[in-house]
Amino acid sequence: MGKTKIAVTIDAQAVIKIDRLVEKSVFANRSQAIQQAIYEKIDRIERRALAEECAKLDPVEEKKLADEGLETEQWPEY
Template sequence: MSQTKVAITIEEGVLAKIDALVRRKVFSNRSRAIQEAVLEKLERLDRNRLAEECAKLDSVFERAMADEGLSEESDAWPKY
């Protein structure tokens, strides 16, 4: 995947924590630490969005649809 350089402004305390992680070899460099933090946050936001969308579903209706689908398909399943 291609990468692009960007400039960011970051609090000194946060940068000090990142530098400490780099010194401890948790990350190879500042860029890697920040990139992984951003990716983790984006993934968390995606999971939250999925959870919010799932919460909108009608559980009774979804259960009925699942049960209906299972009862129709079970007749066609081979017996072992």
């Protein structure tokens, strides 16, 4: 996927911390560090949204749906 150059304003303390990570070779450069941080934040937001939707499910109702039509005495032999 292509990349797009953007300009962002970041406070000095964050830049110092990013630069330290680059110096320690945790990241190749500032761009890589910031890109990774953005991806991780997006991932957390998406997982949280999924978890919130899953929390709305009724476990008893979901079990009924999962078991619907299954009769354990009629399982095929393998």
